Each structure stands twice: as C-alpha cells, then as structure tokens.
Amino acid sequence: MAISNIRYGEGVTKEIGMDLQNLGARRVCLMTDKNLSQLPPVNAVLNSLAKYGINFQMYDNVRVEPTDQSFLDAIKFAKKGEFDAYVAVGGGSVIDTCKAANLYASSPTSDFLDYVNAPIGKGKPVTVPLKPLIAVPTTAGTGSETTGVAIFDFKQLKVKTGIASRAIKPTLGIIDPLHTLSMPERIVANSGFDVLCHALESYTALPYNMRSPCPSNPINRPAYQGSNPISDVWALHALRIVAKYLKRAIRNPEDREARANMHLASAFAGIGFGNAGVHLCHGMSYPISGLVKTYKPKDYNVDHSLVPHGLSVVLTSPAVFTFTAQIHPERHLEAAEILGADIRTARIKDAGFILADTLRKFLFDLNVDDGLAAIGYSKADIPALVKGTLPQERVTKLSPRPQTEEDLSALFEASMKLY
Amino acid sequence: MAISNIRYGEGVTKEIGMDLQNLGARRVCLMTDKNLSQLPPVNAVLNSLAKYGINFQMYDNVRVEPTDQSFLDAIKFAKKGEFDAYVAVGGGSVIDTCKAANLYASSPTSDFLDYVNAPIGKGKPVTVPLKPLIAVPTTAGTGSETTGVAIFDFKQLKVKTGIASRAIKPTLGIIDPLHTLSMPERIVANSGFDVLCHALESYTALPYNMRSPCPSNPINRPAYQGSNPISDVWALHALRIVAKYLKRAIRNPEDREARANMHLASAFAGIGFGNAGVHLCHGMSYPISGLVKTYKPKDYNVDHSLVPHGLSVVLTSPAVFTFTAQIHPERHLEAAEILGADIRTARIKDAGFILADTLRKFLFDLNVDDGLAAIGYSKADIPALVKGTLPQERVTKLSPRPQTEEDLSALFEASMKLY
Numbered sequence: 152m153a154i155s156n157i158r159y160g161e162g163v164t165k166e167i168g169m170d171l172q173n174l175g176a177r178r179v180c181l182m183t184d185k186n187l188s189q190l191p192p193v194n195a196v197l198n199s200l201a202k203y204g205i206n207f208q209m210y211d212n213v214r215v216e217p218t219d220q221s222f223l224d225a226i227k228f229a230k231k232g233e234f235d236a237y238v239a240v241g242g243g244s245v246i247d248t249c250k251a252a253n254l255y256a257s258s259p260t261s262d263f264l265d266y267v268n269a270p271i272g273k274g275k276p277v278t279v280p281l282k283p284l285i286a287v288p289t290t291a292g293t294g295s296e297t298t299g300v301a302i303f304d305f306k307q308l309k310v311k312t313g314i315a316s317r318a319i320k321p322t323l324g325i326i327d328p329l330h331t332l333s334m335p336e337r338i339v340a341n342s343g344f345d346v347l348c349h350a351l352e353s354y355t356a357l358p359y360n361m362r363s364p365c366p367s368n369p370i371n372r373p374a375y376q377g378s379n380p381i382s383d384v385w386a387l388h389a390l391r392i393v394a395k396y397l398k399r400a401i402r403n404p405e406d407r408e409a410r411a412n413m414h415l416a417s418a419f420a421g422i423g424f425g426n427a428g429v430h431l432c433h434g435m436s437y438p439i440s441g442l443v444k445t446y447k448p449k450d451y452n453v454d455h456s457l458v459p460h461g462l463s464v465v466l467t468s469p470a471v472f473t474f475t476a477q478i479h480p481e482r483h484l485e486a487a488e489i490l491g492a493d494i495r496t497a498r499i500k501d502a503g504f505i506l507a508d509t510l511r512k513f514l515f516d517l518n519v520d521d522g523l524a525a526i527g528y529s530k531a532d533i534p535a536l537v538k539g540t541l542p543q544e545r546v547t548k549l550s551p552r553p554q555t556e557e558d559l560s561a562l563f564e565a566s567m568k569l570y
Numbered sequence: 571m572a573i574s575n576i577r578y579g580e581g582v583t584k585e586i587g588m589d590l591q592n593l594g595a596r597r598v599c600l601m602t603d604k605n606l607s608q609l610p611p612v613n614a615v616l617n618s619l620a621k622y623g624i625n626f627q628m629y630d631n632v633r634v635e636p637t638d639q640s641f642l643d644a645i646k647f648a649k650k651g652e653f654d655a656y657v658a659v660g661g662g663s664v665i666d667t668c669k670a671a672n673l674y675a676s677s678p679t680s681d682f683l684d685y686v687n688a689p690i691g692k693g694k695p696v697t698v699p700l701k702p703l704i705a706v707p708t709t710a711g712t713g714s715e716t717t718g719v720a721i722f723d724f725k726q727l728k729v730k731t732g733i734a735s736r737a738i739k740p741t742l743g744i745i746d747p748l749h750t751l752s753m754p755e756r757i758v759a760n761s762g763f764d765v766l767c768h769a770l771e772s773y774t775a776l777p778y779n780m781r782s783p784c785p786s787n788p789i790n791r792p793a794y795q796g797s798n799p800i801s802d803v804w805a806l807h808a809l810r811i812v813a814k815y816l817k818r819a820i821r822n823p824e825d826r827e828a829r830a831n832m833h834l835a836s837a838f839a840g841i842g843f844g845n846a847g848v849h850l851c852h853g854m855s856y857p858i859s860g861l862v863k864t865y866k867p868k869d870y871n872v873d874h875s876l877v878p879h880g881l882s883v884v885l886t887s888p889a890v891f892t893f894t895a896q897i898h899p900e901r902h903l904e905a906a907e908i909l910g911a912d913i914r915t916a917r918i919k920d921a922g923f924i925l926a927d928t929l930r931k932f933l934f935d936l937n938v939d940d941g942l943a944a945i946g947y948s949k950a951d952i953p954a955l956v957k958g959t960l961p962q963e964r965v966t967k968l969s970p971r972p973q974t975e976e977d978l979s980a981l982f983e984a985s986m987k988l989y
Contacts, residue, residue: 158788159799160779166788173789360579369577369585370592380578380834388803415799 157297157324157418161411164195164287164327167238168203174283174322176236179207180229182249183240184215186452192289192330193240208232213241213248216440216457218304222251223263229256237284239321242342243293243460246286247301250319254301257281266314268545271305276371277318286321289330291400291413292342292461294349294421296324299374302460304441310539311437315374320425326418328411336401337450340517341461343397343413346389348464349420353378353427354386355475355482356549375428375549385423390489392416401517431471431554434547435562436463438539444527458526465514466523469507470565474558476503478551511569522568533563576716576743576837580830583614583706583746586657587622593702593741595655598626599648601668602659603634605871611708611749612659627651632660632667635859635876637723641670642682648675656703658740661761662712662879665705666720669738673720676700685733687964690724695790696737705740708749710819710832711761711880713768713840715743718793721879723860729958730856734793739844745837747830755820756869759936760880762816762832765808767883768839772797772846773805774894774901775968794847794968804842809908811835820936850890850973853966854981855882857958863946877945884933885942888926889984893977895922897970930988941987952982 158166171179179200183193188211200207210228214221229237229252239249255261258279264272286296295301299320302313331339359377366372378386392412399409440463445456476483480502487506488494490513497505520526528536537559540547547554554562577585590598598619602612607630619626629647633640648656648671658668674680677698683691705715714720718739721732753761778796785791797805811831818828859882864875895902899921906925907913909932916924939945947955956978959966966973973981 157800166786169787169789173787367585368588368592370588381576381838384803384807384838419800419803 156322157326159326159415161329162327163325164192164330165199167196167285167287167325168199168205170285170323171200171205171236171238172203174236176283177206178232178234179205179236179238180232180234180252181207181209181238181240182213182225182252183209183211183245184213185211187241187245187289190333192287192333196238196240196287213245215244215451215453216304216460217244217248218306219263220306222248222303225249225252226255229253230259234282236282238287239284240287240289242288242290243295243302246288246293246295246321247303247313249284249286250301250321251303251314253281253284254314254319266316268312268315270544271308271310271312271542277316281318283322285323285325287325287327287330288414288417290334290338290342291331291410291417292345294346294417294425296321296326297418297421298425300425309438310441310542312542315545317374324418326414328407328414331410331414332404332407335450336404337448337459339410339413340401340519341448341459342417343393343400343461344465345461346413346417346420347393347397348432348468349424349429350386350390350393351468351472351486352429352432353382353420353424354390354486355472355479355551356427356430357551359427362549373545374425375545376426377549378427382423382427385419386427387489389416389420389423390486392419394490398517428549429546430550431475431547431562432464432468434543435467435471435536435540435559436460437543438536439463439466439523439528441539442532442535446526462520462526465519466526466569467562467566469510469569470562472510473503473507474554474562475550475552476506515570521570522566523563524567528567530564530567533560536563575741576745578745578834580748581746582744583611583749584618586615586704586706586744587618587624589704589742590619590624590655590657591622593655595702596625597651597653598624598655598657599651599653599671600626600628600657600659601632601644601671602628602630602664603632604630606660606664606708609752611706611752614746615657615659615706632664634663634870634872635723635879636663636667637725638682639725641667641722644668644671645674648672649678653701655701657706658703659706659708661707661709662714662721665707665712665714665740666722668703668705669720669740670722670733672700672703673733673738685735687731687734689963690727690729690731690961696735700737702741704742704744706744706746706749707833707836709753709757709761710750710829710836711764713765713836713844715740715745716837716840717844719844728857729860729961731961734964736793743837745833747826747833750829750833751823751826754869755823756867756878758829758832759820759938760867760878761836762812762819762880763884764880765832765836765839766812766816767851767887768843768848769805769809769812770887770891770905771848771851772801772839772843773809773905774891774898774970775846775849776970778846781968792964793844794964795845796968797846801842801846804838805846806908808835808839808842809905811838813909817936847968848965849969850894850966850981851883851887853962854886854890854955854959854978855879856962857955858882858885858942858947860958861951861954865945881939881945884938885945885988886981886985888929888988889981891929892922892926893973893981894969894971895925934989938988940989941985942982943986947986949983949986952979955982
C-alpha cells in the first residue's frame with residue numbers, strides 16, 4: 152500500500168512557500184472557498200507565498216459539497232492558468248475539487264466522465280503525469296490530504312460519486328492544528344463523525360484477501376483494497392483518538408490538545424480507509440446528501456441546502472453496524488469497547504447491537520439530529536435512497552456482508568429515527 | 571513524513587515479474603547472498619522473472635554485515651550492468667548493499683565518501699534520480715525495505731556507518747511471510763532483537779520538536795526526525811507484536827502466525843524508526859560490530875567472524891534504557907508494561923530499572939549471550955568502543971539524554987555482563 156507524505160506541527164503552514172520553491176513551482180494555483188479566503192489558514196498560506204516570492208492565482212469559488220458543475224468550473228480555471236503546482240486550503244470539498252482540477256488540466260482532452268468511477272463514469276486508469284498538489288486541511292474529517300479520492304454530487308443523477316486513483320493523491324499534506332481553531336462547533340462535530348466512520352468502516356471492511364475480483368496484475372488493483380493488517384493499525388488508532396478527544400474538541404474551541412489530536416486522527420483514518428476502503432455508511436450517504444431537500448445545517452455559511460458529509464455518513468451507522476456485525480462480531484465488539492462500552496459481560500452475538508447502542512449514545516450526547524427523518528426524509532423517500540446507493544459499488548462491495556435492495560431499504564428505514 | 575509502499579501476503583513474491591513489467595524494466599539486477607541464492611525466496615523470484623520473461627543478471631556476492639569493500643564490489647557490478655531496475659532478496663545486508671549499488675550506479679562520477687554520513691563522509695544530499703528498487707526481505711528484523719538507510723562496516727576506521735537519504739528508499743517492499751520459514755533459530759532471534767530496539771529507541775527518541783539544528787527549509791531536514799505522533803503509532807504497534815510473537819517465532823519454525831507477524835512487525839518498526847530515528851543502542855552497536863575479534867555466532871553460515879547486528883544492538887539495551895529513562899520515564903514504563911512487566915505498583919522514578927530488568931529477563935529466556943564479555947570484549951576495549959561511538963552523531967544525537975564520553979564508557983561497562 153502507498154501512503155502519502157504528511158507534515159505535522161503547529162505553524163508548519165508557514166513553510167509552504169519553501170516547499171513550492173523546492174518543487175520549482177513558477178505558477179501556483181491556490182484553491183479555497185469563499186469563507187476560508189477570509190480566515191487565518193488562507194492568510195498563513197498567502198503570507199508564506201509572499202515571503203518566498205511565489206507567483207500564484209487564487210480560485211476561491213469552491214462549492215461546499217461540490218457538484219459536477221462546480222468541479223467543471225474549477226477545472227476550467229486550472230486549464231486556463233497552465234499551473235505547475237496546486238495548493239488546496241480547506242476541507243474535503245476544497246481538496247477534492249483541487250484534485251479534480253489538477254487531473255483534468257493535466258489530461259485536457261479527456262471527457263469529464265472518463266475518470267469518474269464506474270458504473271456512473273468510465274473509471275479509466277489515470278496514466279498522465281499530474282502536477283504536485285499540497286493539501287492544507289482546515290477541518291478534521293475527510294483525511295482527503297492522504298487519499299486518492301475526490302467526491303462530488305452528480306446533479307443529473309442526484310447522487311454523489313467520485314474519482315478514485317492513486318494518481319490524484321496529494322504530494323504533501325500539511326497538518327497544522329492551528330487551522331482547526333477556526334472551525335465552528337457543528338463543523339467540528341460533522342467532520343469528526345466522518346473520521347469516526349472512516350475508522351469503523353475500514354476496520355470492519357471485507358478483508359483484503361476475500362475481495363473479488365482480485366486482478367492478478369497489481370497495477371490493476373483498486374485503491375480500496377479491503378481491510379488489512381496495516382489499515383487496521385490506522386483505523387484502531389484513529390478510533391481511540393476519536394473516543395478520547397472528539398467530544399472535547401466539539402465542546403471547547405480552546406481545547407488545542409483535543410483539536411490537534413482530531414486533526415491528526417483525520418489524517419490517520421484517511422491513511423487507513425484510503426487503503427482499506429469504506430463501505431455501507433459511505434455508500435448510503437451519497438444519496439442522503441444528493442437528494443437533500445431543504446435541510447440547512449447550523450454553522451455552515453452557504454446559500455444552498457446541504458447535508459454535511461459527516462452527518463450523512465453517521466446517521467446510518469447504528470443500523471449499518473448492527474447489520475454487518477454478523478460477519479466480524481469480534482471487531483464490532485472491540486470498536487464498541489474503544490468507544491466506551493462496558494463489554495465485560497457482553498455476548499459475542501450481541502456485538503452489533505452493542506456497537507449500535509454505543510454509537511446512538513455518542514450521537515445523542517453530541518446533539519446530533521434524530522435520524523433521517525430529522526433532516527427531511529420520510530419512508531416515501533426510501534426507494535430513491537436505495538436507487539442512489541446501488542451505483543456505489545466501489546464501496547458497497549467492501550461491506551463484509553453482501554446486501555440486497557431489501558436490505559438497503561431496511562437499513563434506511565431503521566435510520567429514520569435514532570433515539 | 572514519507573512512507574514506503576509495501577505489499578503483504580503469503581506468496582505475493584510471485585507477482586514480482588509483473589511489477590517489473592509494469593515498471594518497464596528491461597535489464598534487472600537481482601542481488602542476494604550466496605546462502606540465499608540456493609533457498610526458496612530467491613527461487614520464488616527467479617520463477618516469477620522467468621514466467622514474465624524478465625531479463626536479469628544475478629549478483630550473489632553480498633557480504634553478510636557488509637563493508638565498504640563489499641559495497642564497492644556490488645557497485646562495480648551495478649555500474650557495469652547498466653540496469654534499469656533492482657531487486658534485492660535477503661536481509662538488511664542485501665537490501666542495504668542494493669541501495670548503495672543503485673545510488674552509485676546512478677551517480678557514476680561520485681566519490682564513495684560523497685554520500686556517506688558526515689562526519690565520516692561528506693553526507694551530500696542525493697539529487698540524481700535512482701532506478702526503481704524492489705526489496706524482498708527474508709529476515710524479520712531490519713525493516714530495510716521501508717527505510718532510506720544503508721549501513722556498512724568502514725574497515726579502515728573499524729566502525730560501522732552508512733548512507734541515509736530518502737532517495738535510496740525502496741520503491742516497493744514485498745513482505746511475503748513464506749520467506750521467514752527458511753530462517754534458522756538465531757537469525758530469527760537476532761533480527762527480532764533489531765525490531766525490538768527499533769521500536770524502543772524510536773519511541774524514546776528525542777521528540778521531533780526538540781531536535782536541533784532544525785533546518786528552516788524542509789528539504790534539508792534529516793531522514794531521522796525524532797519521535798513524533800506518527801512514528802509512535804508504529805513503534806508501539808511493533809513493540810506489541812514483539813511482545814506477543816517473538817518468543818514463539820524463535821522457538822517454533824512451524825509457527826507461521828508468529829513468523830508472519832514478526833515479518834510485518836519488522837516493516838512496521840522500520841516505518842517508525844525510518845522517520846523517528848534510533849539512538850544509543852544503535853549508535854553503540856556500530857563499534858561493537860566493527861571491532862569484532864573472533865566471535866562466530868551460531869546459525870550464520872559465513873567464513874568471517876561477526877557480531878550479528880541485532881545482537882550488537884540489544885546487548886546494551888538494559889544499560890541504555892536505564893540511562894535514558896530519566897527523560898521520558900512514562901514512555902519507558904509503558905514499554906516495560908507492553909513487554910510483560912507488572913507495573914501496578916511501579917514508581918515512575920524506577921521506570922528505567924523496570925524496563926532494563928524486563929529486557930534482561932526477555933533476553934535470558936531467549937538464551938542470549940551474557941553481555942559484551944561473552945562475545946569477546948573486556949574492560950580494556952572500552953576506550954575503543956567509545957571512540958567508535960563518537961562519530962555516530964546521526965543517531966546518538968537523537969538520544970533523549972545527551973551523553974559524555976564518560977557516560978558512554980559507563981554504558982559499555984554496564985553492558986559487559988547482563989545476568
């Protein structure tokens with residue numbers, strides 16, 4: 152497995168101008184979003200670019216929860232700019248958009264669908280060389296700085312999908328916990344839930360040696376390989392940090408220790424799931440986000456309705472892990488224990504219920520909306536949610552337990568109300 | 571931090587011909603040693619090269635515990651062969667020799683000392699592009715498949731030193747636990763002690779943010795960065811595996827679970843120390859190996875006297891950790907607990923003694939020679955051992971506690987007898 156380069160430390164962002172000099176960059180594309188463009192993380196980057204005389208153009212039009220249209224807009228900017236390096240400052244939306252911009256600007260004759268995951272796109276392997284991309288995450292959630300995945304909302308199908316290739320993995324991730332101090336409470340919470348699910352899903356994913364098809368040539372193997380002894384280390388370590396620090400990070404913006412640890416946990420879980428993959432919480436989350444009606448979450452300063460990614464992922468987690476525990480109950484029980492459950496008298500066959508119950512308590516304590524119903528869905532929406540999950544084979548096939556349409560339908564139904 | 575690519579699984583060696591095809595390799599240099607050239611790991615590689623029609627030349631003249639002369643011989647072979655890819659099949663000696671061969675064949679006008687660590691060599695940064703190198707480790711110890719370090723015995727100074735650069739890190743490490751089944755008992759033990767010390771030293775190394783000098787430009791920072799939150803994960807995980815499996819792997823060659831886990835632990839500890847660094851056990855081990863008199867270890871089929879690397883490292887470990895515990899006693903106590911000590915009533919100020927005592931018991935149980943005296947050293951050798959340690963600044967500076975010549979002298983003296 153390949154792992155990204157990351158650099159960690161308070162204030163390390165100020166070195167980015169030197170990194171770009173070392174790369175010999177002469178025309179840099181700096182990507183961010185409108186909110187962040189006014190905030191300290193972007194300022195820190197701008198100061199360093201100025202100090203080291205780096206020539207750049209800024210694109211601050213990234214859409215939070217990007218779409219094919221917003222990707223195409225960023226790609227157009229990148230093609231026109233003829234950049235020789237990219238810097239992404241933001242959460243997963245910014246980093247993912249920047250990956251796509253770098254990819255298509257480096258492969259200018261490709262059709263947009265060429266690299267989009269099959270069966271929605273053609274899922275072609277990336278063979279063109281890309282420009283260096285330095286990612287500076289400002290949330291503690293996606294781990295996008297360590298992965299070769301870029302997710303977007305494909306509007307005409309009303310479904311999230313993405314591009315997955317080792318080729319789009321950032322050259323360097325700069326993990327500077329100072330940036331997490333700008334995050335409002337719900338962004339800390341929702342991005343933290345994404346870390347939680349990355350860790351839980353990659354730890355419970357289908358083992359690497361049971362995945363099929365298993366192409367004989369290593370070059371044809373997917374980025375998501377199934378759970379393995381290396382991703383397990385990252386998943387468990389990230390889960391332990393979530394258990395210890397997520398609540399503290401949400402409740403107290405001044406708790407630098409907690410926020411710094413969650414920032415690292417995001418990268419750790421990213422390295423884990425970037426190799427092992429995720430499964431049903433993520434697969435089912437894409438239609439939950441894609442079909443959003445009028446939900447507008449607290450603390451997100453945007454003009455469109457959206458279900459934040461971490462929230463769309465975590466709301467189905469109690470149902471999903473009840474369902475998957477049948478396959479690796481001992482791993483589910485271990486995860487429950489890490490998250491605080493007392494398992495001394497637990498029966499292994501109850502592992503799924505115990506983990507689900509632990510998750511429900513965790514979410515209740517953190518004021519999470521009470522299930523899919525609370526964000527605007529009803530039973531009538533279930534067929535559409537199921538239909539939107541079916542094309543997410545890239546991840547749903549990594550579920551340890553295969554699932555029918557009826558199973559998916561039951562999982563959505565069980566997620567309507569959590570408490 | 572950068573981490574190598576590794577692939578893990580029983581039998582994955584058979585894919586190496588495809589990997590070389592994917593790399594477009596037309597002239598491959600296969601390096602190994604005389605013993606291994608007759609054993610299953612090399613056979614597995616040869617079969618795969620034949621199956622995929624890979625053109626190669628074999629160099630099987632690698633010296634176990636290599637010297638500057640043996641490096642130069644391999645370099646000469648590499649220069650003459652004009653290879654476009656390298657495959658190293660063996661323990662640290664083979665992989666390190668292959669790294670050096672690749673480096674100097676890629677930089678043919680360089681003087682040998684140019685890249686050797688200062689102050690012994692010039693320690694120049696590597697700026698030439700190297701050819702791909704695939705490492706297939708056959709011991710469970712060095713973790714060389716994951717690091718940018720190549721160690722050799724510099725004969726005229728009677729001291730071990732090396733080359734350290736991210737540029738010489740293998741492109742891919744193939745961790746195939748089948749190969750560990752060929753290892754005789756003492757090779758399992760000694761290479762396992764190397765893993766043990768990699769984990770203990772990198773976990774207790776000077777923290778990354780206390781190291782000096784700290785070059786402002788990231789490109790000038792050393793490969794060994796000091797202990798950090800990422801290397802800590804690997805060090806602790808490797809230590810837990812050593813605690814659980816090393817004795818089993820040594821005692822029972824048929825215990826595939828134990829041998830496979832130690833094979834992975836070697837790579838894990840390598841990723842950890844390859845970023846954090848090691849300190850006094852390693853720094854002091856180089857003269858212990860370099861000044862060897864007549865010691866010939868069991869199970870090593872060689873015609874020269876040698877102190878196996880893992881043995882030279884572990885013999886000073888009780889003394890070293892007693893000395894360093896003054897700085898991070900809680901980490902030393904944690905390590906002792908992982909290795910089996912009952913620390914419920916332990917006092918933090920006794921952490922060093924407790925870890926040392928745990929290590930002594932561990933080594934006694936595994937029939938390790940009773941200290942430096944048992945491998946041929948006496949008090950009269952201490953000045954020479956100290957003198958051989960002084961140039962090892964690359965690692966000794968990473969000790970959490972600075973040390974004078976008197977301190978080193980006392981550490982060697984305390985290591986003369988263990989039990």
